[in-house]
Amino acid sequence: MTGAAPDAGRDHGLVDIAIIGGGINGAGIARDAAGRGLKVLLCEKDDFAEGTSSRSGKLVHGGLRYLEYYEFRLVREALIEREVLLASAPHIIWPMRFVLPHSPEQRPAWLLRTGLFLYDHLGGRKRLPPSRGLDLAHAPEGAPLRAEFRRGFEYSDCWVDDARLVILNLIDAAQNDAKILPRTRAVSARREGGVWRLEMQSEDGGTQIVRARALVNAAGPWVQDVVQGVAGLNSSHNVRLVKGSHVVVPKFWSGPQAYLLQNEDRRVIFVNPYEDDLALIGTTDIPYDGSAEDVAIDEGEIDYLLRVLSRYFRAPPRGNEVVHAFSGVRPLYDDNADNPSAVTRDYVFEVHGTPDASPLLSIFGGKITTYRKLAEHALGRLEAWFPKMQPAWTAGAPLPGGDIGGRFDNFVVDLARDYPDLPRKLIHHYARLYGTRARELLGPARISADLGRHFGGDFYEREAAFLREKEWAKRPADFLDRRTKHGLHLTPAQRDAFEDHI
Incomplete structure (x- = not known):
């Protein structure tokens, strides 16, 4: 899969959009933009979804309690998106x-x-x-x-596996030729020759450069650090x-x-x-x-x-x-509410740029349920710089693995029929996490022994290799806590053994 491993190049040339931040907002924008024919690069200083996007309540919901604060537009948008997301990824939602x-x-x-x-x-x-x-x-x-x-x-x-939602958006972006760079920190960004020159540092200390016609700041809690510290600009908004x-x-x-x-x-x-x-x-x-x-x-x-x-x-x-x-x-976008529970969960954009100056778009706020609509709105704000950008497309498109073609329970039955000698509980696990991609993971395996070393619970070596090769997993927590929840079901000794293995 294109983009499944860190790019070895130091100079990534010129892209249309460079995105800083590998949480749900950055991942959603990368997917949408790459699918519209734009050349995209995304960098994330840690693992994908390591921050807020793997530490949510794991719900796709309208926000019932937000009605008390008269957030009718946000609730309506979230309720509409709830239906869209449920259709796009019925294996994880x-x-x-x-x-x-x-x-x-x-x-x-x-x-x-x-x-x-x-x-x-x-x-x-x-x-x-x-x-x-x-x-x-x-x-x-x-x-x-x-x-x-x-x-x-x-x-x-609806329930959602939040960290997997991020990964599926990044996989889709990579399949549309986006460059996806985990553990690559944005160091500095300056306008040069009508475009942004973004300098990044990978975890081995190496410097990577990309030039971008537009820069998107989806850094979440670090959004102001990127505006001021990386881009050297002033912001009129607060997080x-x-x-x-x-x-x-x-x-x-x-x-x-x-x-x-x-x-x-x-x-x-x-x-x-x-x-x-x-x-x-x-x-x-x-x-x-x-x-x-x-x-x-x-x-x-x-x-x-x-x-x-x-x-x-x-x-x-x-x-x-x-x-x-x-x-x-x-x-959250700071709307000066006294009560933290009353602070708006809506999102706000700030754009630095003119028709003659490459833009920096920064995102303040947002929630998992509305990430896809946020991505559409963000690209709408950048349309003046990309007049040939293709139209929005994600509303009716399944996320990777989500094309199960009917009810999830029926899909599990079909998958179990194809792999009759694997435990039904294991089949259900693969169906839930990977949807139709489960067949790519399992390949010719027919019995548990074909899956390699057993680390405990439902975790086998074959899945670990798949996560490493296809989903950018590298460190123990990437495998055990974010790409999967195997860590909740392994004993401390089993977890230590897996850490020694990788």
Whole structure:
């Protein structure tokens, strides 16, 4: 696959667009631009999705709570995109039902009903079932809840493997001849001869150069560092960093449903099924003024999340049951809201450039659900510099592996029929992560012994080689924590053995 390994060249010549940042926004713009016939290069200082884009709540959702802040345009766009993304990548995005127990101390029932009515109709919902009321005293969804929560609601949103969403966009970009450079830091950018000269430094200390007709700053929490430190320009916008933390515990209820819990501070907490037998709980919203690289969950956040569970569930998990925790920094556009939860999740562009000067487009804010539309809007802002750019195309195009041609469960059955001697659980794993690309991964393998060394769980050497050769994986966390979630299912000894292997 073109671009699957770091480019050995030091001078990449002239491209149309050079993108700084390998999170979801940068990846989405790279995919869209390359598919429109533009020559694209993307560099990322770390691994792809290593920052915010692998540390989300892992939802493609409209943002039900944003209706309280009158973010109707953002919610509508997100709800429309929810349907688009579900169709484009049904292997890594799938529907999920959310149970919202009514807590009258936080929000009255009429307000929730009104919000859910808008949520059902604002975005032209077609693929997902509508919301409904629940009698939690008798409905199975109420069984794990405390007796005082007798009334509730249920609505639809979608789950997403966030880090894989980034990778699939980059694979598509690379297949359209984009140059993709992981672990390559943008050092300086200056306008020379009507174009940007971007100097980059790879992890081995080598210098790489590219000249670009336009520069896109999709650096997320580091967006202002790129404007001021790399490009040497002044910005009229500010980014506001908000820390969001999650914990992972063993799943403590029956059924496929998730829960949305209202807390006493009017925050909402998601309690989602995760990796079959686990639960993902979050998030917190805390102002953050440290280095984005150093963000980490603290004991106060863990206690906060577990206290919310204790308020609602009969048998909530305890602190010693936390098996994993992570934090991310959301680079929100600073709209001067007092409450971090009220800061807009919308995105704003800033463009430095004139018709005679090559532009720098910087992205402030955004969310995973609207990344594809953000990419379209970003390229629309650059259209004056690229009048021959081809039209938008991603709305109806599947992401790599997403062309399963029907229901995911039927695809799994077909894949199992082709590989009858492999364990069904393993087949399901490959189908979920790789979709139709699973056949490329498996190739002539017919039995588990054909997959090479077994590292534990569902992780075999053949998959590790595929991730290295096709998805830019290099370090242990690339394989175990971002491209896959095998790390959650390996023992410390098994993880150490894999690290020694690579």
